Amino acid sequence: MVPKGKVALKQVDKGRYVMDVRGYTCPYPEVLARRALNAITPGDVFEITLDNAPSCETIPAAAEELKHKVLEVTKLDPTTWKIVIQKS
Amino acid sequence: MRFADRFSLGRDRGMGSRQFLRIKVPAGVLTSKHLRAISELSDKYGRGYAEITDRQDIQLHWIQGKDAPEIFAKLDELGFTTDKCGQAYPGARYGDTRNVVVCPATGINKHELINVAPLAKKINNFFIGNLDYLDMPRKFKISITGCELGCTRPEMQDLGLFAVKRGVEVGFAAIVGGALGPSLPGPRLGKPLGVFIRPEEVFDVAKAMVDVFKEHGNRESKPKARFKWLVETWGLEKIRDEFERKLGRKLERFEHGCPEVSGEEHAGVREQKDGKNFICVPVIGGVLSSKKLRGIADIADELGKGEIRVTPYQNFILPHVARDKLDAALKRLKEIGLPVKGAPIRWVIVGCASDFCGKSVEPHPKQVAKRIVEHLEGRFGEKLNDLKLLVHMSGCMHDCGLHHIGHIGLLGVMAAGGDGVIQAYNLSIGGELGAKSSLGQPIERMLTPDQVVVRVENLVAACLREGFKDFGEFCRAHPVDAIKLIASKRVK
Numbered sequence: 077m078v079p080k081g082k083v084a085l086k087q088v089d090k091g092r093y094v095m096d097v098r099g100y101t102c103p104y105p106e107v108l109a110r111r112a113l114n115a116i117t118p119g120d121v122f123e124i125t126l127d128n129a130p131s132c133e134t135i136p137a138a139a140e141e142l143k144h145k146v147l148e149v150t151k152l153d154p155t156t157w158k159i160v161i162q163k164s
Numbered sequence: 165m166r167f168a169d170r171f172s173l174g175r176d177r178g179m180g181s182r183q184f185l186r187i188k189v190p191a192g193v194l195t196s197k198h199l200r201a202i203s204e205l206s207d208k209y210g211r212g213y214a215e216i217t218d219r220q221d222i223q224l225h226w227i228q229g230k231d232a233p234e235i236f237a238k239l240d241e242l243g244f245t246t247d248k249c250g251q252a253y254p255g256a257r258y259g260d261t262r263n264v265v266v267c268p269a270t271g272i273n274k275h276e277l278i279n280v281a282p283l284a285k286k287i288n289n290f291f292i293g294n295l296d297y298l299d300m301p302r303k304f305k306i307s308i309t310g311c312e313l314g315c316t317r318p319e320m321q322d323l324g325l326f327a328v329k330r331g332v333e334v335g336f337a338a339i340v341g342g343a344l345g346p347s348l349p350g351p352r353l354g355k356p357l358g359v360f361i362r363p364e365e366v367f368d369v370a371k372a373m374v375d376v377f378k379e380h381g382n383r384e385s386k387p388k389a390r391f392k393w394l395v396e397t398w399g400l401e402k403i404r405d406e407f408e409r410k411l412g413r414k415l416e417r418f419e420h421g422c423p424e425v426s427g428e429e430h431a432g433v434r435e436q437k438d439g440k441n442f443i444c445v446p447v448i449g450g451v452l453s454s455k456k457l458r459g460i461a462d463i464a465d466e467l468g469k470g471e472i473r474v475t476p477y478q479n480f481i482l483p484h485v486a487r488d489k490l491d492a493a494l495k496r497l498k499e500i501g502l503p504v505k506g507a508p509i510r511w512v513i514v515g516c517a518s519d520f521c522g523k524s525v526e527p528h529p530k531q532v533a534k535r536i537v538e539h540l541e542g543r544f545g546e547k548l549n550d551l552k553l554l555v556h557m558s559g560c561m562h563d564c565g566l567h568h569i570g571h572i573g574l575l576g577v578m579a580a581g582g583d584g585v586i587q588a589y590n591l592s593i594g595g596e597l598g599a600k601s602s603l604g605q606p607i608e609r610m611l612t613p614d615q616v617v618v619r620v621e622n623l624v625a626a627c628l629r630e631g632f633k634d635f636g637e638f639c640r641a642h643p644v645d646a647i648k649l650i651a652s653k654r655v656k
Binding site: 083099100101102103104106107108110127128129130133134137138154155 | 165168172173174175182183229230232233248249250252253254255258
């Protein structure tokens with residue numbers, strides 16, 4: 077599936093951002109996560125919600141490659157995950 | 165997201181690769197320019213490796229997510245798309261239609277009833293990137309052929325179309341609900357729909373059948389989400405009724421069987437309709453290097469018409485070679501490491517990419533497939549030339565290598581052994597497509613690759629000794645227990 081509308085990076089608090097990429101398969105969650113991490117400031121926290129299981133491997137790997145800190149990979153329900161990353 | 169409707173990457177977990185790129189080749193036909201571009205992508209992003217799949221795709225591995233936008237832009241420029249690999253989603257969602265498999269010799273095969281390339285392209289073009297069909301319960305597989313060799317395996321498709329003659333009229337028959345993986349209700353061969361389809365109705369038929377799946381396929385449970393579950397639980401009559409309701413008319417009833425499968429898949433040099441020739445080149449497991457891709461493109465330009473085709477048996481075809489250029493083409497193919505020689509089994513052995521899925525360890529199915537072919541050729545030589553024998557190998561129960569329908573089927577299983585994990589194979593026999601279609605029966609489990617080669621040799625030796633030309637007939641002529649004995653005990 078391809079969700080309608082643009083995927084938005086939303087600021088929910090000072091230094092905290094969220095993005096919902098449910099509906100996107102590989103590589104888009106990783107591509108969007110990379111863009112988001114590029115857009116925020118060092119020290120900020122980025123939380124991405126997704127339903128594409130392989131991205132739970134590729135996004136943390138990309139974050140580590142970029143020297144960011146993966147704070148959390150959590151399964152929210154049988155089809156949804158949340159990954160939290162702090163930009164270095 | 166640009167490209168998200170037509171491009172994606174799939175998950176790998178082996179050989180150090182995390183993601184693969186499966187490029188759909190529409191109707192199996194590409195140009196030398198396409199092949200060179202894919203070769204460049206393989207060099208730049210995929211370690212110079214490429215493989216032809218049994219759905220006429222070209223697959224690259226070691227693809228990094230960060231490179232995907234650039235790769236997709238290049239493929240888009242070339243007019244290619246990829247599978248939308250939504251199968252990693254844990255539920256029954258994000259299914260798409262896969263590349264429509266066609267006879268690779270369509271349009272040039274002088275024995276075919278009808279050229280199906282335009283029909284396949286029309287179906288592909290409708291579904292690719294169509295947002296209404298990217299969230300089906302699961303994937304949907306279609307094949308269509310106008311040839312006499314059953315090379316598109318209609319019984320293992322969700323919808324398999326094949327040309328038939330009714331009197332002097334050429335049309336199509338359809339088989340529905342085939343799929344060999346373990347999802348419920350288990351491996352199934354498709355069932356004849358029992359209707360006559362005129363060529364001009366093919367697109368509407370494909371769309372209507374996909375619509376039945378899209379609307380009624382099981383969305384509650386992923387294991388029940390393939391079309392075969394709907395066909396099994398509804399029965400053929402209800403499927404046909406709903407399909408005709410979607411189609412908006414009833415089709416004429418038509419009794420038909422399944423096309424016979426040849427043991428050679430248009431192998432070697434064949435004369436075309438127009439008097440030129442095509443060369444079907446064997447590529448065990450479909451494994452090619454970027455260098456070979458460029459070599460093939462060069463030969464196609466110099467000695468053909470710059471066209472190349474990929475086949476459902478993971479080989480490729482070099483079409484449009486004039487008679488006086490055949491020797492030169494064969495010589496050039498040999499020079500780039502792709503000789504057109506060997507037993508028919510070389511053209512029809514199938515091995516999956518479980519090395520990249522991470523579902524097998526060495527020796528992987530493609531490696532064992534190569535070993536089996538070379539061993540049989542060395543042991544039996546020209547005696548194999550008249551034997552119809554299909555050997556199919558899968559690295560896991562998902563059966564991408566179609567072991568259920570091989571005369572000899574090998575299913576990879578990993579087992580504890582030595583200091584870690586060792587690769588073993590379960591052996592089944594008697595799988596068959598065509599008039600006597602059946603799924604293979606397991607006869608022995610946990611064989612080492614060395615034992616596999618000996619078992620296959622023993623079986624082929626007995627088959628030849630008893631004078632059979634078709635390994636399927638050899639299997640049917642013996643009780644399973646007798647075959648087991650033949651396989652495990654060398655008989656002089």
